[in-house]
Amino acid sequence: MNEGDFHSGPAGYSPNTPYVETQYGSGFDEEADWADRADRQAIAQRYGLEEPVFDSLLEHLETIRNFCAHHSRLWNRHVTKGPKIPKKLAAPLTANFNLHPQALPNVYNTIILLDYIDYCVSGEQKLFESVRKLLDSYPEIDPNQMGFPKGF
Template sequence: MRHFNKLSKSIPDQIALLQECGMVIEDGEQATWALSQISYYRLRAYWLYYEAEPESGNHSFREGTTLEAVLALYEFDRHLRLLLMDALERIEVAARGAWAHQMAMVYGPHGYLNAALYPRTDRFQANLDQLQSEYDRSHDVFVDHYKRTYNNPPLPPVWMAAEFISFGLLSKFFSALGGRADRKAIARKIGFDDRVFQGLMHHLATVRNICAHHSRLWNRRFTVTFPIAQNPANLANTIAPQADRKLYNTLSMLLHTMGTVAPESDLPSRLTCLIEENPTGDFAAMGFPTDWRERPLWADLCTN
């Protein structure tokens, strides 16, 4: 542990520092705009890729590194996040609907609150406390109506809960269910078996948070992973086990899921076009295997 003693730097000083480290900056106005509107620290996540020895503490750039290249990578990542948010929204809505329908049809409007459905009472109570907190914070019209109209049960029916529950908490309620038949019925509507879907929900909740906070995505190493799918065959033959913490497998799972929840969407083709435009040309940094264009879920998209 040591005392933080770095000083604040003005935009001109930031530009000078980057040039001292070897970055080519030909347009001073563009550099000033980028550093003031995006920020030095946010862009650093992208020019780190261009540093010659990023792990050594030497921040010198590889020869020929330009600010334009860094900004192109930043824009690529920004568009990638926007596309993923589109896909994640569709998947999240489908998961909410599948959960609400299963619980309502089998256990009734408030059956999801029955502690007997959840073997771990401590986890159920923690989830229930968080749900109560999310309910208390919500000011949706339907929530306010329930609060004004009913006092028992204190929480609304599952189809209302499905609209305000966070995706992360939804994944916890799903994982906590003791009945595998319920988990299988819910997961099947999204195109997975319950074991894979359970891990995938947790993973996608973290990806959603990354996108929502505008964080770097393109070459991130994820800490939360999901089980490798063994079926259907086209998904199993697309997934790259060696890339279990990389974006490639996440995107492949999204392609499969979109085929189930939004088969008419053009998002898969738009995503493929964007990936092909990766300005670094480094597909391995995202976990893409060399033959990714020939793998089942990508093959048709790459030829169209």
Template sequence: MTAPRIPTTKRALNVEQQIDRLRDRGMLIADGAQAAHALLHLNYYRLRGYWFVFESGPDQFAAGTTFEAVLALYDFDRRLRVEVMDAIERFEVSLRTHWAYVLAHLAGPSAYRDASLFTDNHERLLAGVERLYAERKEPYLLRYLDRNEEPPIWALCESMMLGDLSKWLSSIRRHPHRQRIADAYDLHETPFCSFVRHINYVRNVCAHHGRLWDRPLLINQLDFPARPAGLVAQLQPDPSQNRRVYNTLVLLAYVMRRTSPDSLWSARVADLLASRPDLWARMGVPQGWQKFELWQEKGA
């Protein structure tokens, strides 16, 4: 049994006390009303994750640190999450489609029931499907369930979250079958499965409005074989930096070229990065990144 936790000694501060504390620690706050509004709506503790980069020591801000600079960093991160979620949404829908399409043509509309296609994790995955059916939330599934008919895989996939898809993809028994799905993105199936797991992690960070811009992420240098040509050259190679968000942006830009070739996503992200060169080091952005092909505008 877990021992009871010791109550925190921290005390709740009202907004005026929070502002006084920030000023006592050296933060310049020209507009107290703006600061009060931000603290009331954004949470002191949440914003603390953004102002810590301005600290020169424990409980002390570097000279010249302003509350406006903290809010500007917060807004940059929010805009970054919006762009990342846009790319992940397109990839998630695309992956659903290719997963269902490939398996349906391998084993028919109920391919997800075919144990021969999957590893020993199959029963656990099917239990998740049955829970989904029992919830009876989606009209496009009810049209089958109300007739006591098995929903086809192309209907089921529309209810799957990216985390579910990642597990189903990794559980496909035969490498050639996984490769047929990865072929849609011109990636080798082994790093592709790792990529999907990583993107699901990033999606969850964004969906819960977590700090993204300088977060150490799961991904290390993915082991890409010969394909796709040129992608690895555009990733940050420094082992101390390759878990930063920049490499995730490169991989999303690459995937967006395949899912949404007319999108201006890469150009928007490039503009966003260019607006804050002071953040590049903590984001893992390499020197000369603007010259890389993936950041050249191709959309319309």
């Protein structure tokens, strides 16, 4: 196979394989041994999260990714398995988690966690504010159905 062939190399991937394909290839959640425990703990620690919280976030993001990839609605969807809410964080949050039981399966807490991860990676928290502006431009959308607290 050619050097530039996206499906050459061991296990069908080459150094030229797009990042998203390597991260979200089929069965990511089925490959529970994607890293040994020490590696998972080290990666989670880099983001100031406990390993079980980080693992649940990855599983949850795969579900969210699948909704988006298959053009499913996400804004008012109840996700069966949400991410675990961290007890402590290494950096401040843009907004507080919504711990109301009816809000937990919605996308609001996902947005807060992704905004936090964005801060850990880039030092900026822009996602939450972008979503807030987007919601402001669509007043017919009820953010409470996304798990946003009243008056966010």
